[in-house]
Amino acid sequence: MIFSNIYDNERKIKEVYKNSLDINFRNINLKNNQLLLVFNQCLCNGKSINDFVLKNLSFIFDDNVKIKKSSLVSFFKSSLPAHSIKEVDSFDKVYEYLGNGFLICFFNGVNKALAIEVKETLARAITEPLTEQSISGPKDAFNEHFLTNIGLIRKRIKSSNLVVSEKSIGKESMTKVAVIYLSNVVEDNLVSEVNKKLDNIDIDAILDTSYIKQLIDDKNTLFPVVETTERPDTVCMNLLEGRVVILCENSPFALIIPTFFIDLFHASEDNYQAPIHVLFTRIIRYIAFFLAILTPAFYIAITTYNQEAIPVNLFISFASQRSGVPFPAIVEALGMTLIFEILRESDIRMPHLGGSSISILGAIVLGDAAVSAGIVSPIMVIVIAISAICSLIFSKVSMINAIRFWKGAFMIFATCFGIPGIFLCGVLFLTKLADLKSMGKPYLYPISPFSLKFFINNVFKTRLKNNNMRSPILTDKNYRRNNL
Amino acid sequence: MKKIVIVLLFCLVFLTGCSYVELNDMVIVSTLGVDYDNGLYTVSAQVIDYSTATKEGENIVDSSILYVGYGNSIISAVRDMYNAYPKNLHMGHLELLVVGNGVLKEHFKDIFDYLIRSPEATNDPLVVLNTNGSALEILNLEGKKGKSYNGKAIVDNIEENQKHEGSVSKKNLEEVLSLILQKGIDPVIPTVEYKENVDKFSNTLLTGFAVFTDNVIKNLDEKASVAYNIVNANFIDIPIITKYNDKDVTILFLRPSSEVNLSIEDSITVNIDITGIGHISEIYEQVDLIDDKVIKELNDSYEATIKDYINCLIEFCRVNNADILGLKNKIYKFNNKFYEKYKDKNIYEVANFKINVDMDLFRHGTTYKGTIGENDAKD
Known part of the structure; x- marks a missing residue:
């Protein structure tokens, strides 16, 4: 409960914030009314405080106006030309608003305060997407500003059916989290399930949407069951399909729920290209996925167990290249993969200029020096390079990580059992995938459960004018897109 | 899932390395x-x-x-x-x-x-x-x-x-x-x-x-070896040398097709049907290849030569009692009741062979269209 004495309020806030330097106090005495203004100078815009609060105070407390203490707050609230003013009656709310860039105005003799929004925009400008670039289509991406991100969605879907509900998660961070959906499309159960998962989160701070992603994922899955995107257009497309989107304060990434395995093969570029071209690029992605996972394993299997599967000339080529290499194929493959992963990791962390040096160094070390030194065979460099390049076709880090894990698993099985081992691991891989669910929805949809129409549309792409139905697994109302 | 993983780990530990060989x-x-x-x-x-x-x-x-x-x-x-x-x-x-x-x-x-x-x-x-x-x-x-x-x-x-x-x-x-x-x-x-x-x-x-x-x-001698491949239609183009006006003419045998049928009534009759296309590839006689009569004579000579090849093969089989064409096998499969009767006999001595060779000789030879080609000749 707020004290009626402003000095008590000041003392209390100073105690709580331990005299933090960013919390500013300003006592004002106007026409026998004593006011205490408290604000966080890092989060508040000084110009807004001067122009919209301080300047107007003198006009509001005119000599001719007699205001009772009891109506002081409501009078002030109605008179001040600010776009967002809230009445506050508890210190918890005071701290929350202070953390959100509000100025708190205490009135002496009144046990209420006003929170006036004078927020400073501490965010980047809207820039191009960094991780999901596309040649065609919109070029804007989310940034760390919560309202800007919601605005980027709202300006694309102007319908009143677009619901943006807000939550505050994190005991210390009190991070604002928005749950966004189209109320006339989304399955009500899905919304309640998402809300339930969010309400169950018990954590001190949410610093990014990836925190939420990890917290709502019941199983520790390798493949992502919740997709992230930094593109507002991708978010809107998913909202129109009946999915729920989660945005989080200070994060440029949105979460899309539910996500299916097949979605990982889609790129934002696909939405703006003709189906025939998308067909080609998606086939390339499927091939790349299998090459990324299976190439090293297959090489190990056919060179150590099933040599008869190799055409004789290729066999001779492999054998001549491997002669003199001191390590078994699995050690060679794992070593090369490890070096590649180290290079990739250092390339990501290094500044751009240093990154290119790392790439050159890696290319020389892996491609030439290691071969010349007889540590690895040229064919192994090719095999690992094919696998690595194919895995990099996917922009999602979680997908790359999953590929990395399964590539290793397939390699170990191939080393132990040869080609039958690859099939064995393949069964395990499919079992794991089929076992996954994203918010209760089968992860392998539309492959299992099979739906021909949505299989064609998801695995390949149908023409936009024929794509007039929503997936029944995502929505239970308004199946037709043109019948809203 | 955990059970599956345990089983797989067990297999990995205890069943590995059975036929593992490095290329080196x-x-x-x-x-x-x-x-x-x-x-x-x-x-x-x-x-x-x-x-x-x-x-x-x-x-x-x-x-x-x-x-x-x-x-x-x-x-x-x-x-x-x-x-x-x-x-x-x-x-x-x-x-x-x-x-x-x-x-x-x-x-x-x-x-x-x-x-x-x-x-x-x-x-x-x-x-x-x-x-x-x-x-x-x-x-x-x-x-x-x-x-x-x-x-x-x-x-x-x-x-x-x-x-x-x-x-x-x-x-x-x-x-x-x-x-x-x-x-x-x-x-x-x-x-x-x-x-x-x-x-x-x-x-x-x-x-x-x-x-x-x-x-x-x-x-087998050379002729019988070639005949074996002709009867099995097992080639793309082979040269067969025939005679025309006592001079050698080499004709390529293309698109071979063959059939060996066997019928058993009072006696065994073996029908060998050979068809194909002939392309004249070498001829030393100055002949008019657009003359139908010349082509027919060449074709007859060509067919006779092929028959001669096949007869060589049959003769080899008869002399050596070798069933290269698998005639007894055909009897065993399709006329099994006669198999016991013939299994110890030299079937090439008792059978009647009817060799039918039907070749289609291209008059323009191996050239696609000469100065005076086949189409011109028809005109």
């Missing part, structure tokens, strides 16, 4: 030769030598090393190689099996047993026989021509010969074994022999076919 630890056997003399088998393995190859993968198929092992059985001879040579023999890419004349006399069928039973060995290497010498002399040509000869060259020769010469054809191990195991058919296998300085590139020569009948190997 093996040599590729491209050709295997088997000889037999005085109770001792000699197995010669021509292994591909890639030790001299660069890392960039220069062509190293031509270079090979010969491993030789001796033993009382084929497997002991193969194991004998491990005493002298350091690496594991990989027979999964075996391309050629050369059988020497010593084996042919007594143990021809035995050599298949080892290869069929051996899990590492492929079942489809081509089989060739050296009826006049040993397998080792075919494989061990080092020193005679400066560098070792690779069995792959013999394989390539057989393939090309089958397509364009017709005196041999590919017979792989499974096919030969299948023919041996079938009733009423005698397997025909290509033959190769060593010839000193045939030319500067090769010291081996494909000599035609041999047939394995009654545990005896008999060589």
Whole structure:
């Protein structure tokens, strides 16, 4: 409960914030009314405080106006030309608003305060997407500003059916989290399930949407069951399909729920290209996925167990290249993969200029020096390079990580059992995938459960004018897109 | 899921490494030769030598090393190689099996047993026989021509010969074994022999076919070998030399089709129908090829020559009692009640052969359209 004495309020806030330097106090005495203004100078815009609060105070407390203490707050609230003013009656709310860039105005003799929004925009400008670039289509991406991100969605879907509900998660961070959906499309159960998962989160701070992603994922899955995107257009497309989107304060990434395995093969570029071209690029992605996972394993299997599967000339080529290499194929493959992963990791962390040096160094070390030194065979460099390049076709880090894990698993099985081992691991891989669910929805949809129409549309792409139905697994109302 | 993982981990720990071999630890056997003399088998393995190859993968198929092992059985001879040579023999890419004349006399069928039973060995290497010498002399040509000869060259020769010469054809191990195991058919296998300085590139020569009948190997002559491929329509284009006005005319036999039918009533009648296309490729007589009469005479001569080839084959079968065409096999399969009656007879002596050759001679020869082509002639 707020004290009626402003000095008590000041003392209390100073105690709580331990005299933090960013919390500013300003006592004002106007026409026998004593006011205490408290604000966080890092989060508040000084110009807004001067122009919209301080300047107007003198006009509001005119000599001719007699205001009772009891109506002081409501009078002030109605008179001040600010776009967002809230009445506050508890210190918890005071701290929350202070953390959100509000100025708190205490009135002496009144046990209420006003929170006036004078927020400073501490965010980047809207820039191009960094991780999901596309040649065609919109070029804007989310940034760390919560309202800007919601605005980027709202300006694309102007319908009143677009619901943006807000939550505050994190005991210390009190991070604002928005749950966004189209109320006339989304399955009500899905919304309640998402809300339930969010309400169950018990954590001190949410610093990014990836925190939420990890917290709502019941199983520790390798493949992502919740997709992230930094593109507002991708978010809107998913909202129109009946999915729920989660945005989080200070994060440029949105979460899309539910996500299916097949979605990982889609790129934002696909939405703006003709189906025939998308067909080609998606086939390339499927091939790349299998090459990324299976190439090293297959090489190990056919060179150590099933040599008869190799055409004789290729066999001779492999054998001549491997002669003199001191390590078994699995050690060679794992070593090369490890070096590649180290290079990739250092390339990501290094500044751009240093990154290119790392790439050159890696290319020389892996491609030439290691071969010349007889540590690895040229064919192994090719095999690992094919696998690595194919895995990099996917922009999602979680997908790359999953590929990395399964590539290793397939390699170990191939080393132990040869080609039958690859099939064995393949069964395990499919079992794991089929076992996954994203918010209760089968992860392998539309492959299992099979739906021909949505299989064609998801695995390949149908023409936009024929794509007039929503997936029944995502929505239970308004199946037709043109019948809203 | 945890149970599956536990089972898989168990398999990984306890069931691994059964047939794990690194490429470095093996040599590729491209050709295997088997000889037999005085109770001792000699197995010669021509292994591909890639030790001299660069890392960039220069062509190293031509270079090979010969491993030789001796033993009382084929497997002991193969194991004998491990005493002298350091690496594991990989027979999964075996391309050629050369059988020497010593084996042919007594143990021809035995050599298949080892290869069929051996899990590492492929079942489809081509089989060739050296009826006049040993397998080792075919494989061990080092020193005679400066560098070792690779069995792959013999394989390539057989393939090309089958397509364009017709005196041999590919017979792989499974096919030969299948023919041996079938009733009423005698397997025909290509033959190769060593010839000193045939030319500067090769010291081996494909000599035609041999047939394995009654545990005896008999060589077909050149005409009978070509006829065997004609009856089986097993070539792309082979030259047949015929006579026109007592001068040689070479006509390419293309698009062959053949059918061998057998009917048994009072006697056995065998109908051999051969059809195909002839392209005149060489003619030394100044003749008017757009003259229908000339073409007909050429065609008749051509058909008669082909019949003559087939008659040679039938005569060979009759003389040697070798059922190359598998006539008894046809009786066994389609007229089984007569099989007992004919199984011990020389069927080529009792059967009536009706050979019907229907060739379509292209008057413009191997040129697509000459100055005066076929279309002009029709006008």
